[in-house]
Amino acid sequence: MTGLFAAIGMFSVLPVPASARTPGPGVLRWLPLVGALLGALAFLPALAVWRGADDGAPLLAAALVVGTLALLTRGLHLDGTADLADGxxxxxxxxxxxxxxxxxxxxxxxxxxxxxxxxxxxxxxxAVLAESSLAGGLLAVVLATTAARVGVLHAAARPAAAGSSLGVLVAGGGTPVVRWTAAVVLLGFATGLALLVGDPSEAAWAAAAVAVALAAGAGLAAHAARRLGGVNGDVFGAVVEVGTATALVVLAAGTTWT
Structure with missing residues (x-):
């Protein structure tokens, strides 16, 4: 569990034992679990203003979720996204x-x-919350935050950019087995849980959200690696934010077309 605690301490504001704060090459494999945890915690403030579907204020609930995610991550991924965009x-x-x-x-x-x-x-x-139950809303948030971080596992398979301390630390740290197992397991969970809280069409959209988020992260990482000569922490942050947005857009599209 040391790797999980190190990942939590590295990628969030959540407290962990001081002895577990030293990250290593294996820390990145825990990132999807950190994403699931952060998504679940960020969902809690939404319950103050929303109780499912149109019972409450779904747009305000969404703003609270997104804002809480930024707080829980210290704005780490937002900062990386801005830096990559400028570069x-x-x-x-x-x-x-x-x-x-x-x-x-x-x-x-x-x-x-x-x-x-x-x-x-x-x-x-x-848009997703306006059409979702409480369980469906929680699933949407956790699915987006987790899929985005699985995308980082795949981005980290690329060489590190010059001068990148974080990139050198974690890039290439995960094996293909770890990366693809995480993607397959997430697809399975997304489909299964969506079936439990919705119908087969919602399960299909959940699987599509994961697949498209991973594709968007892979495309961004590939472009950044070509332009910068490799990846770094800023690229990872941008993959998280773009992957999260992409997954949510696909889920929102599902509410329109199902």
Missing amino acids: LGSGRPAEQALAIMRRPDVGAFGVAVLVGLQLVQVTALG
């Missing part, structure tokens, strides 16, 4: 783009991408 948006060669990403300020590209992603996450989740 890639600059159009500069890899070395200069990485230098831009290391700056403490946030540029126009970073602000635009952050605002856009947060709006998409809140409105997509709001």
Whole structure:
């Protein structure tokens, strides 16, 4: 369990024993479980204003969930997303783009991408909650946060970018068996749990949300690796935020077409 505690301490504000705070190459394999835990905890504030479907304020509940996720992760993934957007948006060669990403300020590209992603996450989740039971809403949040982090496992299979301390620490740390087992298990759980709380069509949309989120994360990681010469912590953060948004959009589409 040391690896799990190290992952919780590294990727969230949740307290862990001091002895477990030293991360290692195997810490990343626990990230999907951290995502599931964070999704479940972030869902709790929604219960103050929403009780399922149109009983309450689903859009406000969605905003509380997304805001709580940012607090629980210290804004870590949001910061990485903004840095990556500024670096890639600059159009500069890899070395200069990485230098831009290391700056403490946030540029126009970073602000635009952050605002856009947060709006998409809140409105997509709001649409899902407006049509969901309590169990269905919880499943949607946990599914999105977990799928996004499984995407990081696949992104970490790429070489680390130059000068990346986090990338060197975790990139390549997971084996193909770990990566694909996590994806298959998540697909199975998504389908099975969706069947329990909904109908077969909802199960299909849940599986699609996982698949599309993983594809979006893989595409982003591949593009970033080509431009930067590898991946780093900022790429991982962007994969989390884009994967979460993508999964929620697919689930929102499911509420429209089922």
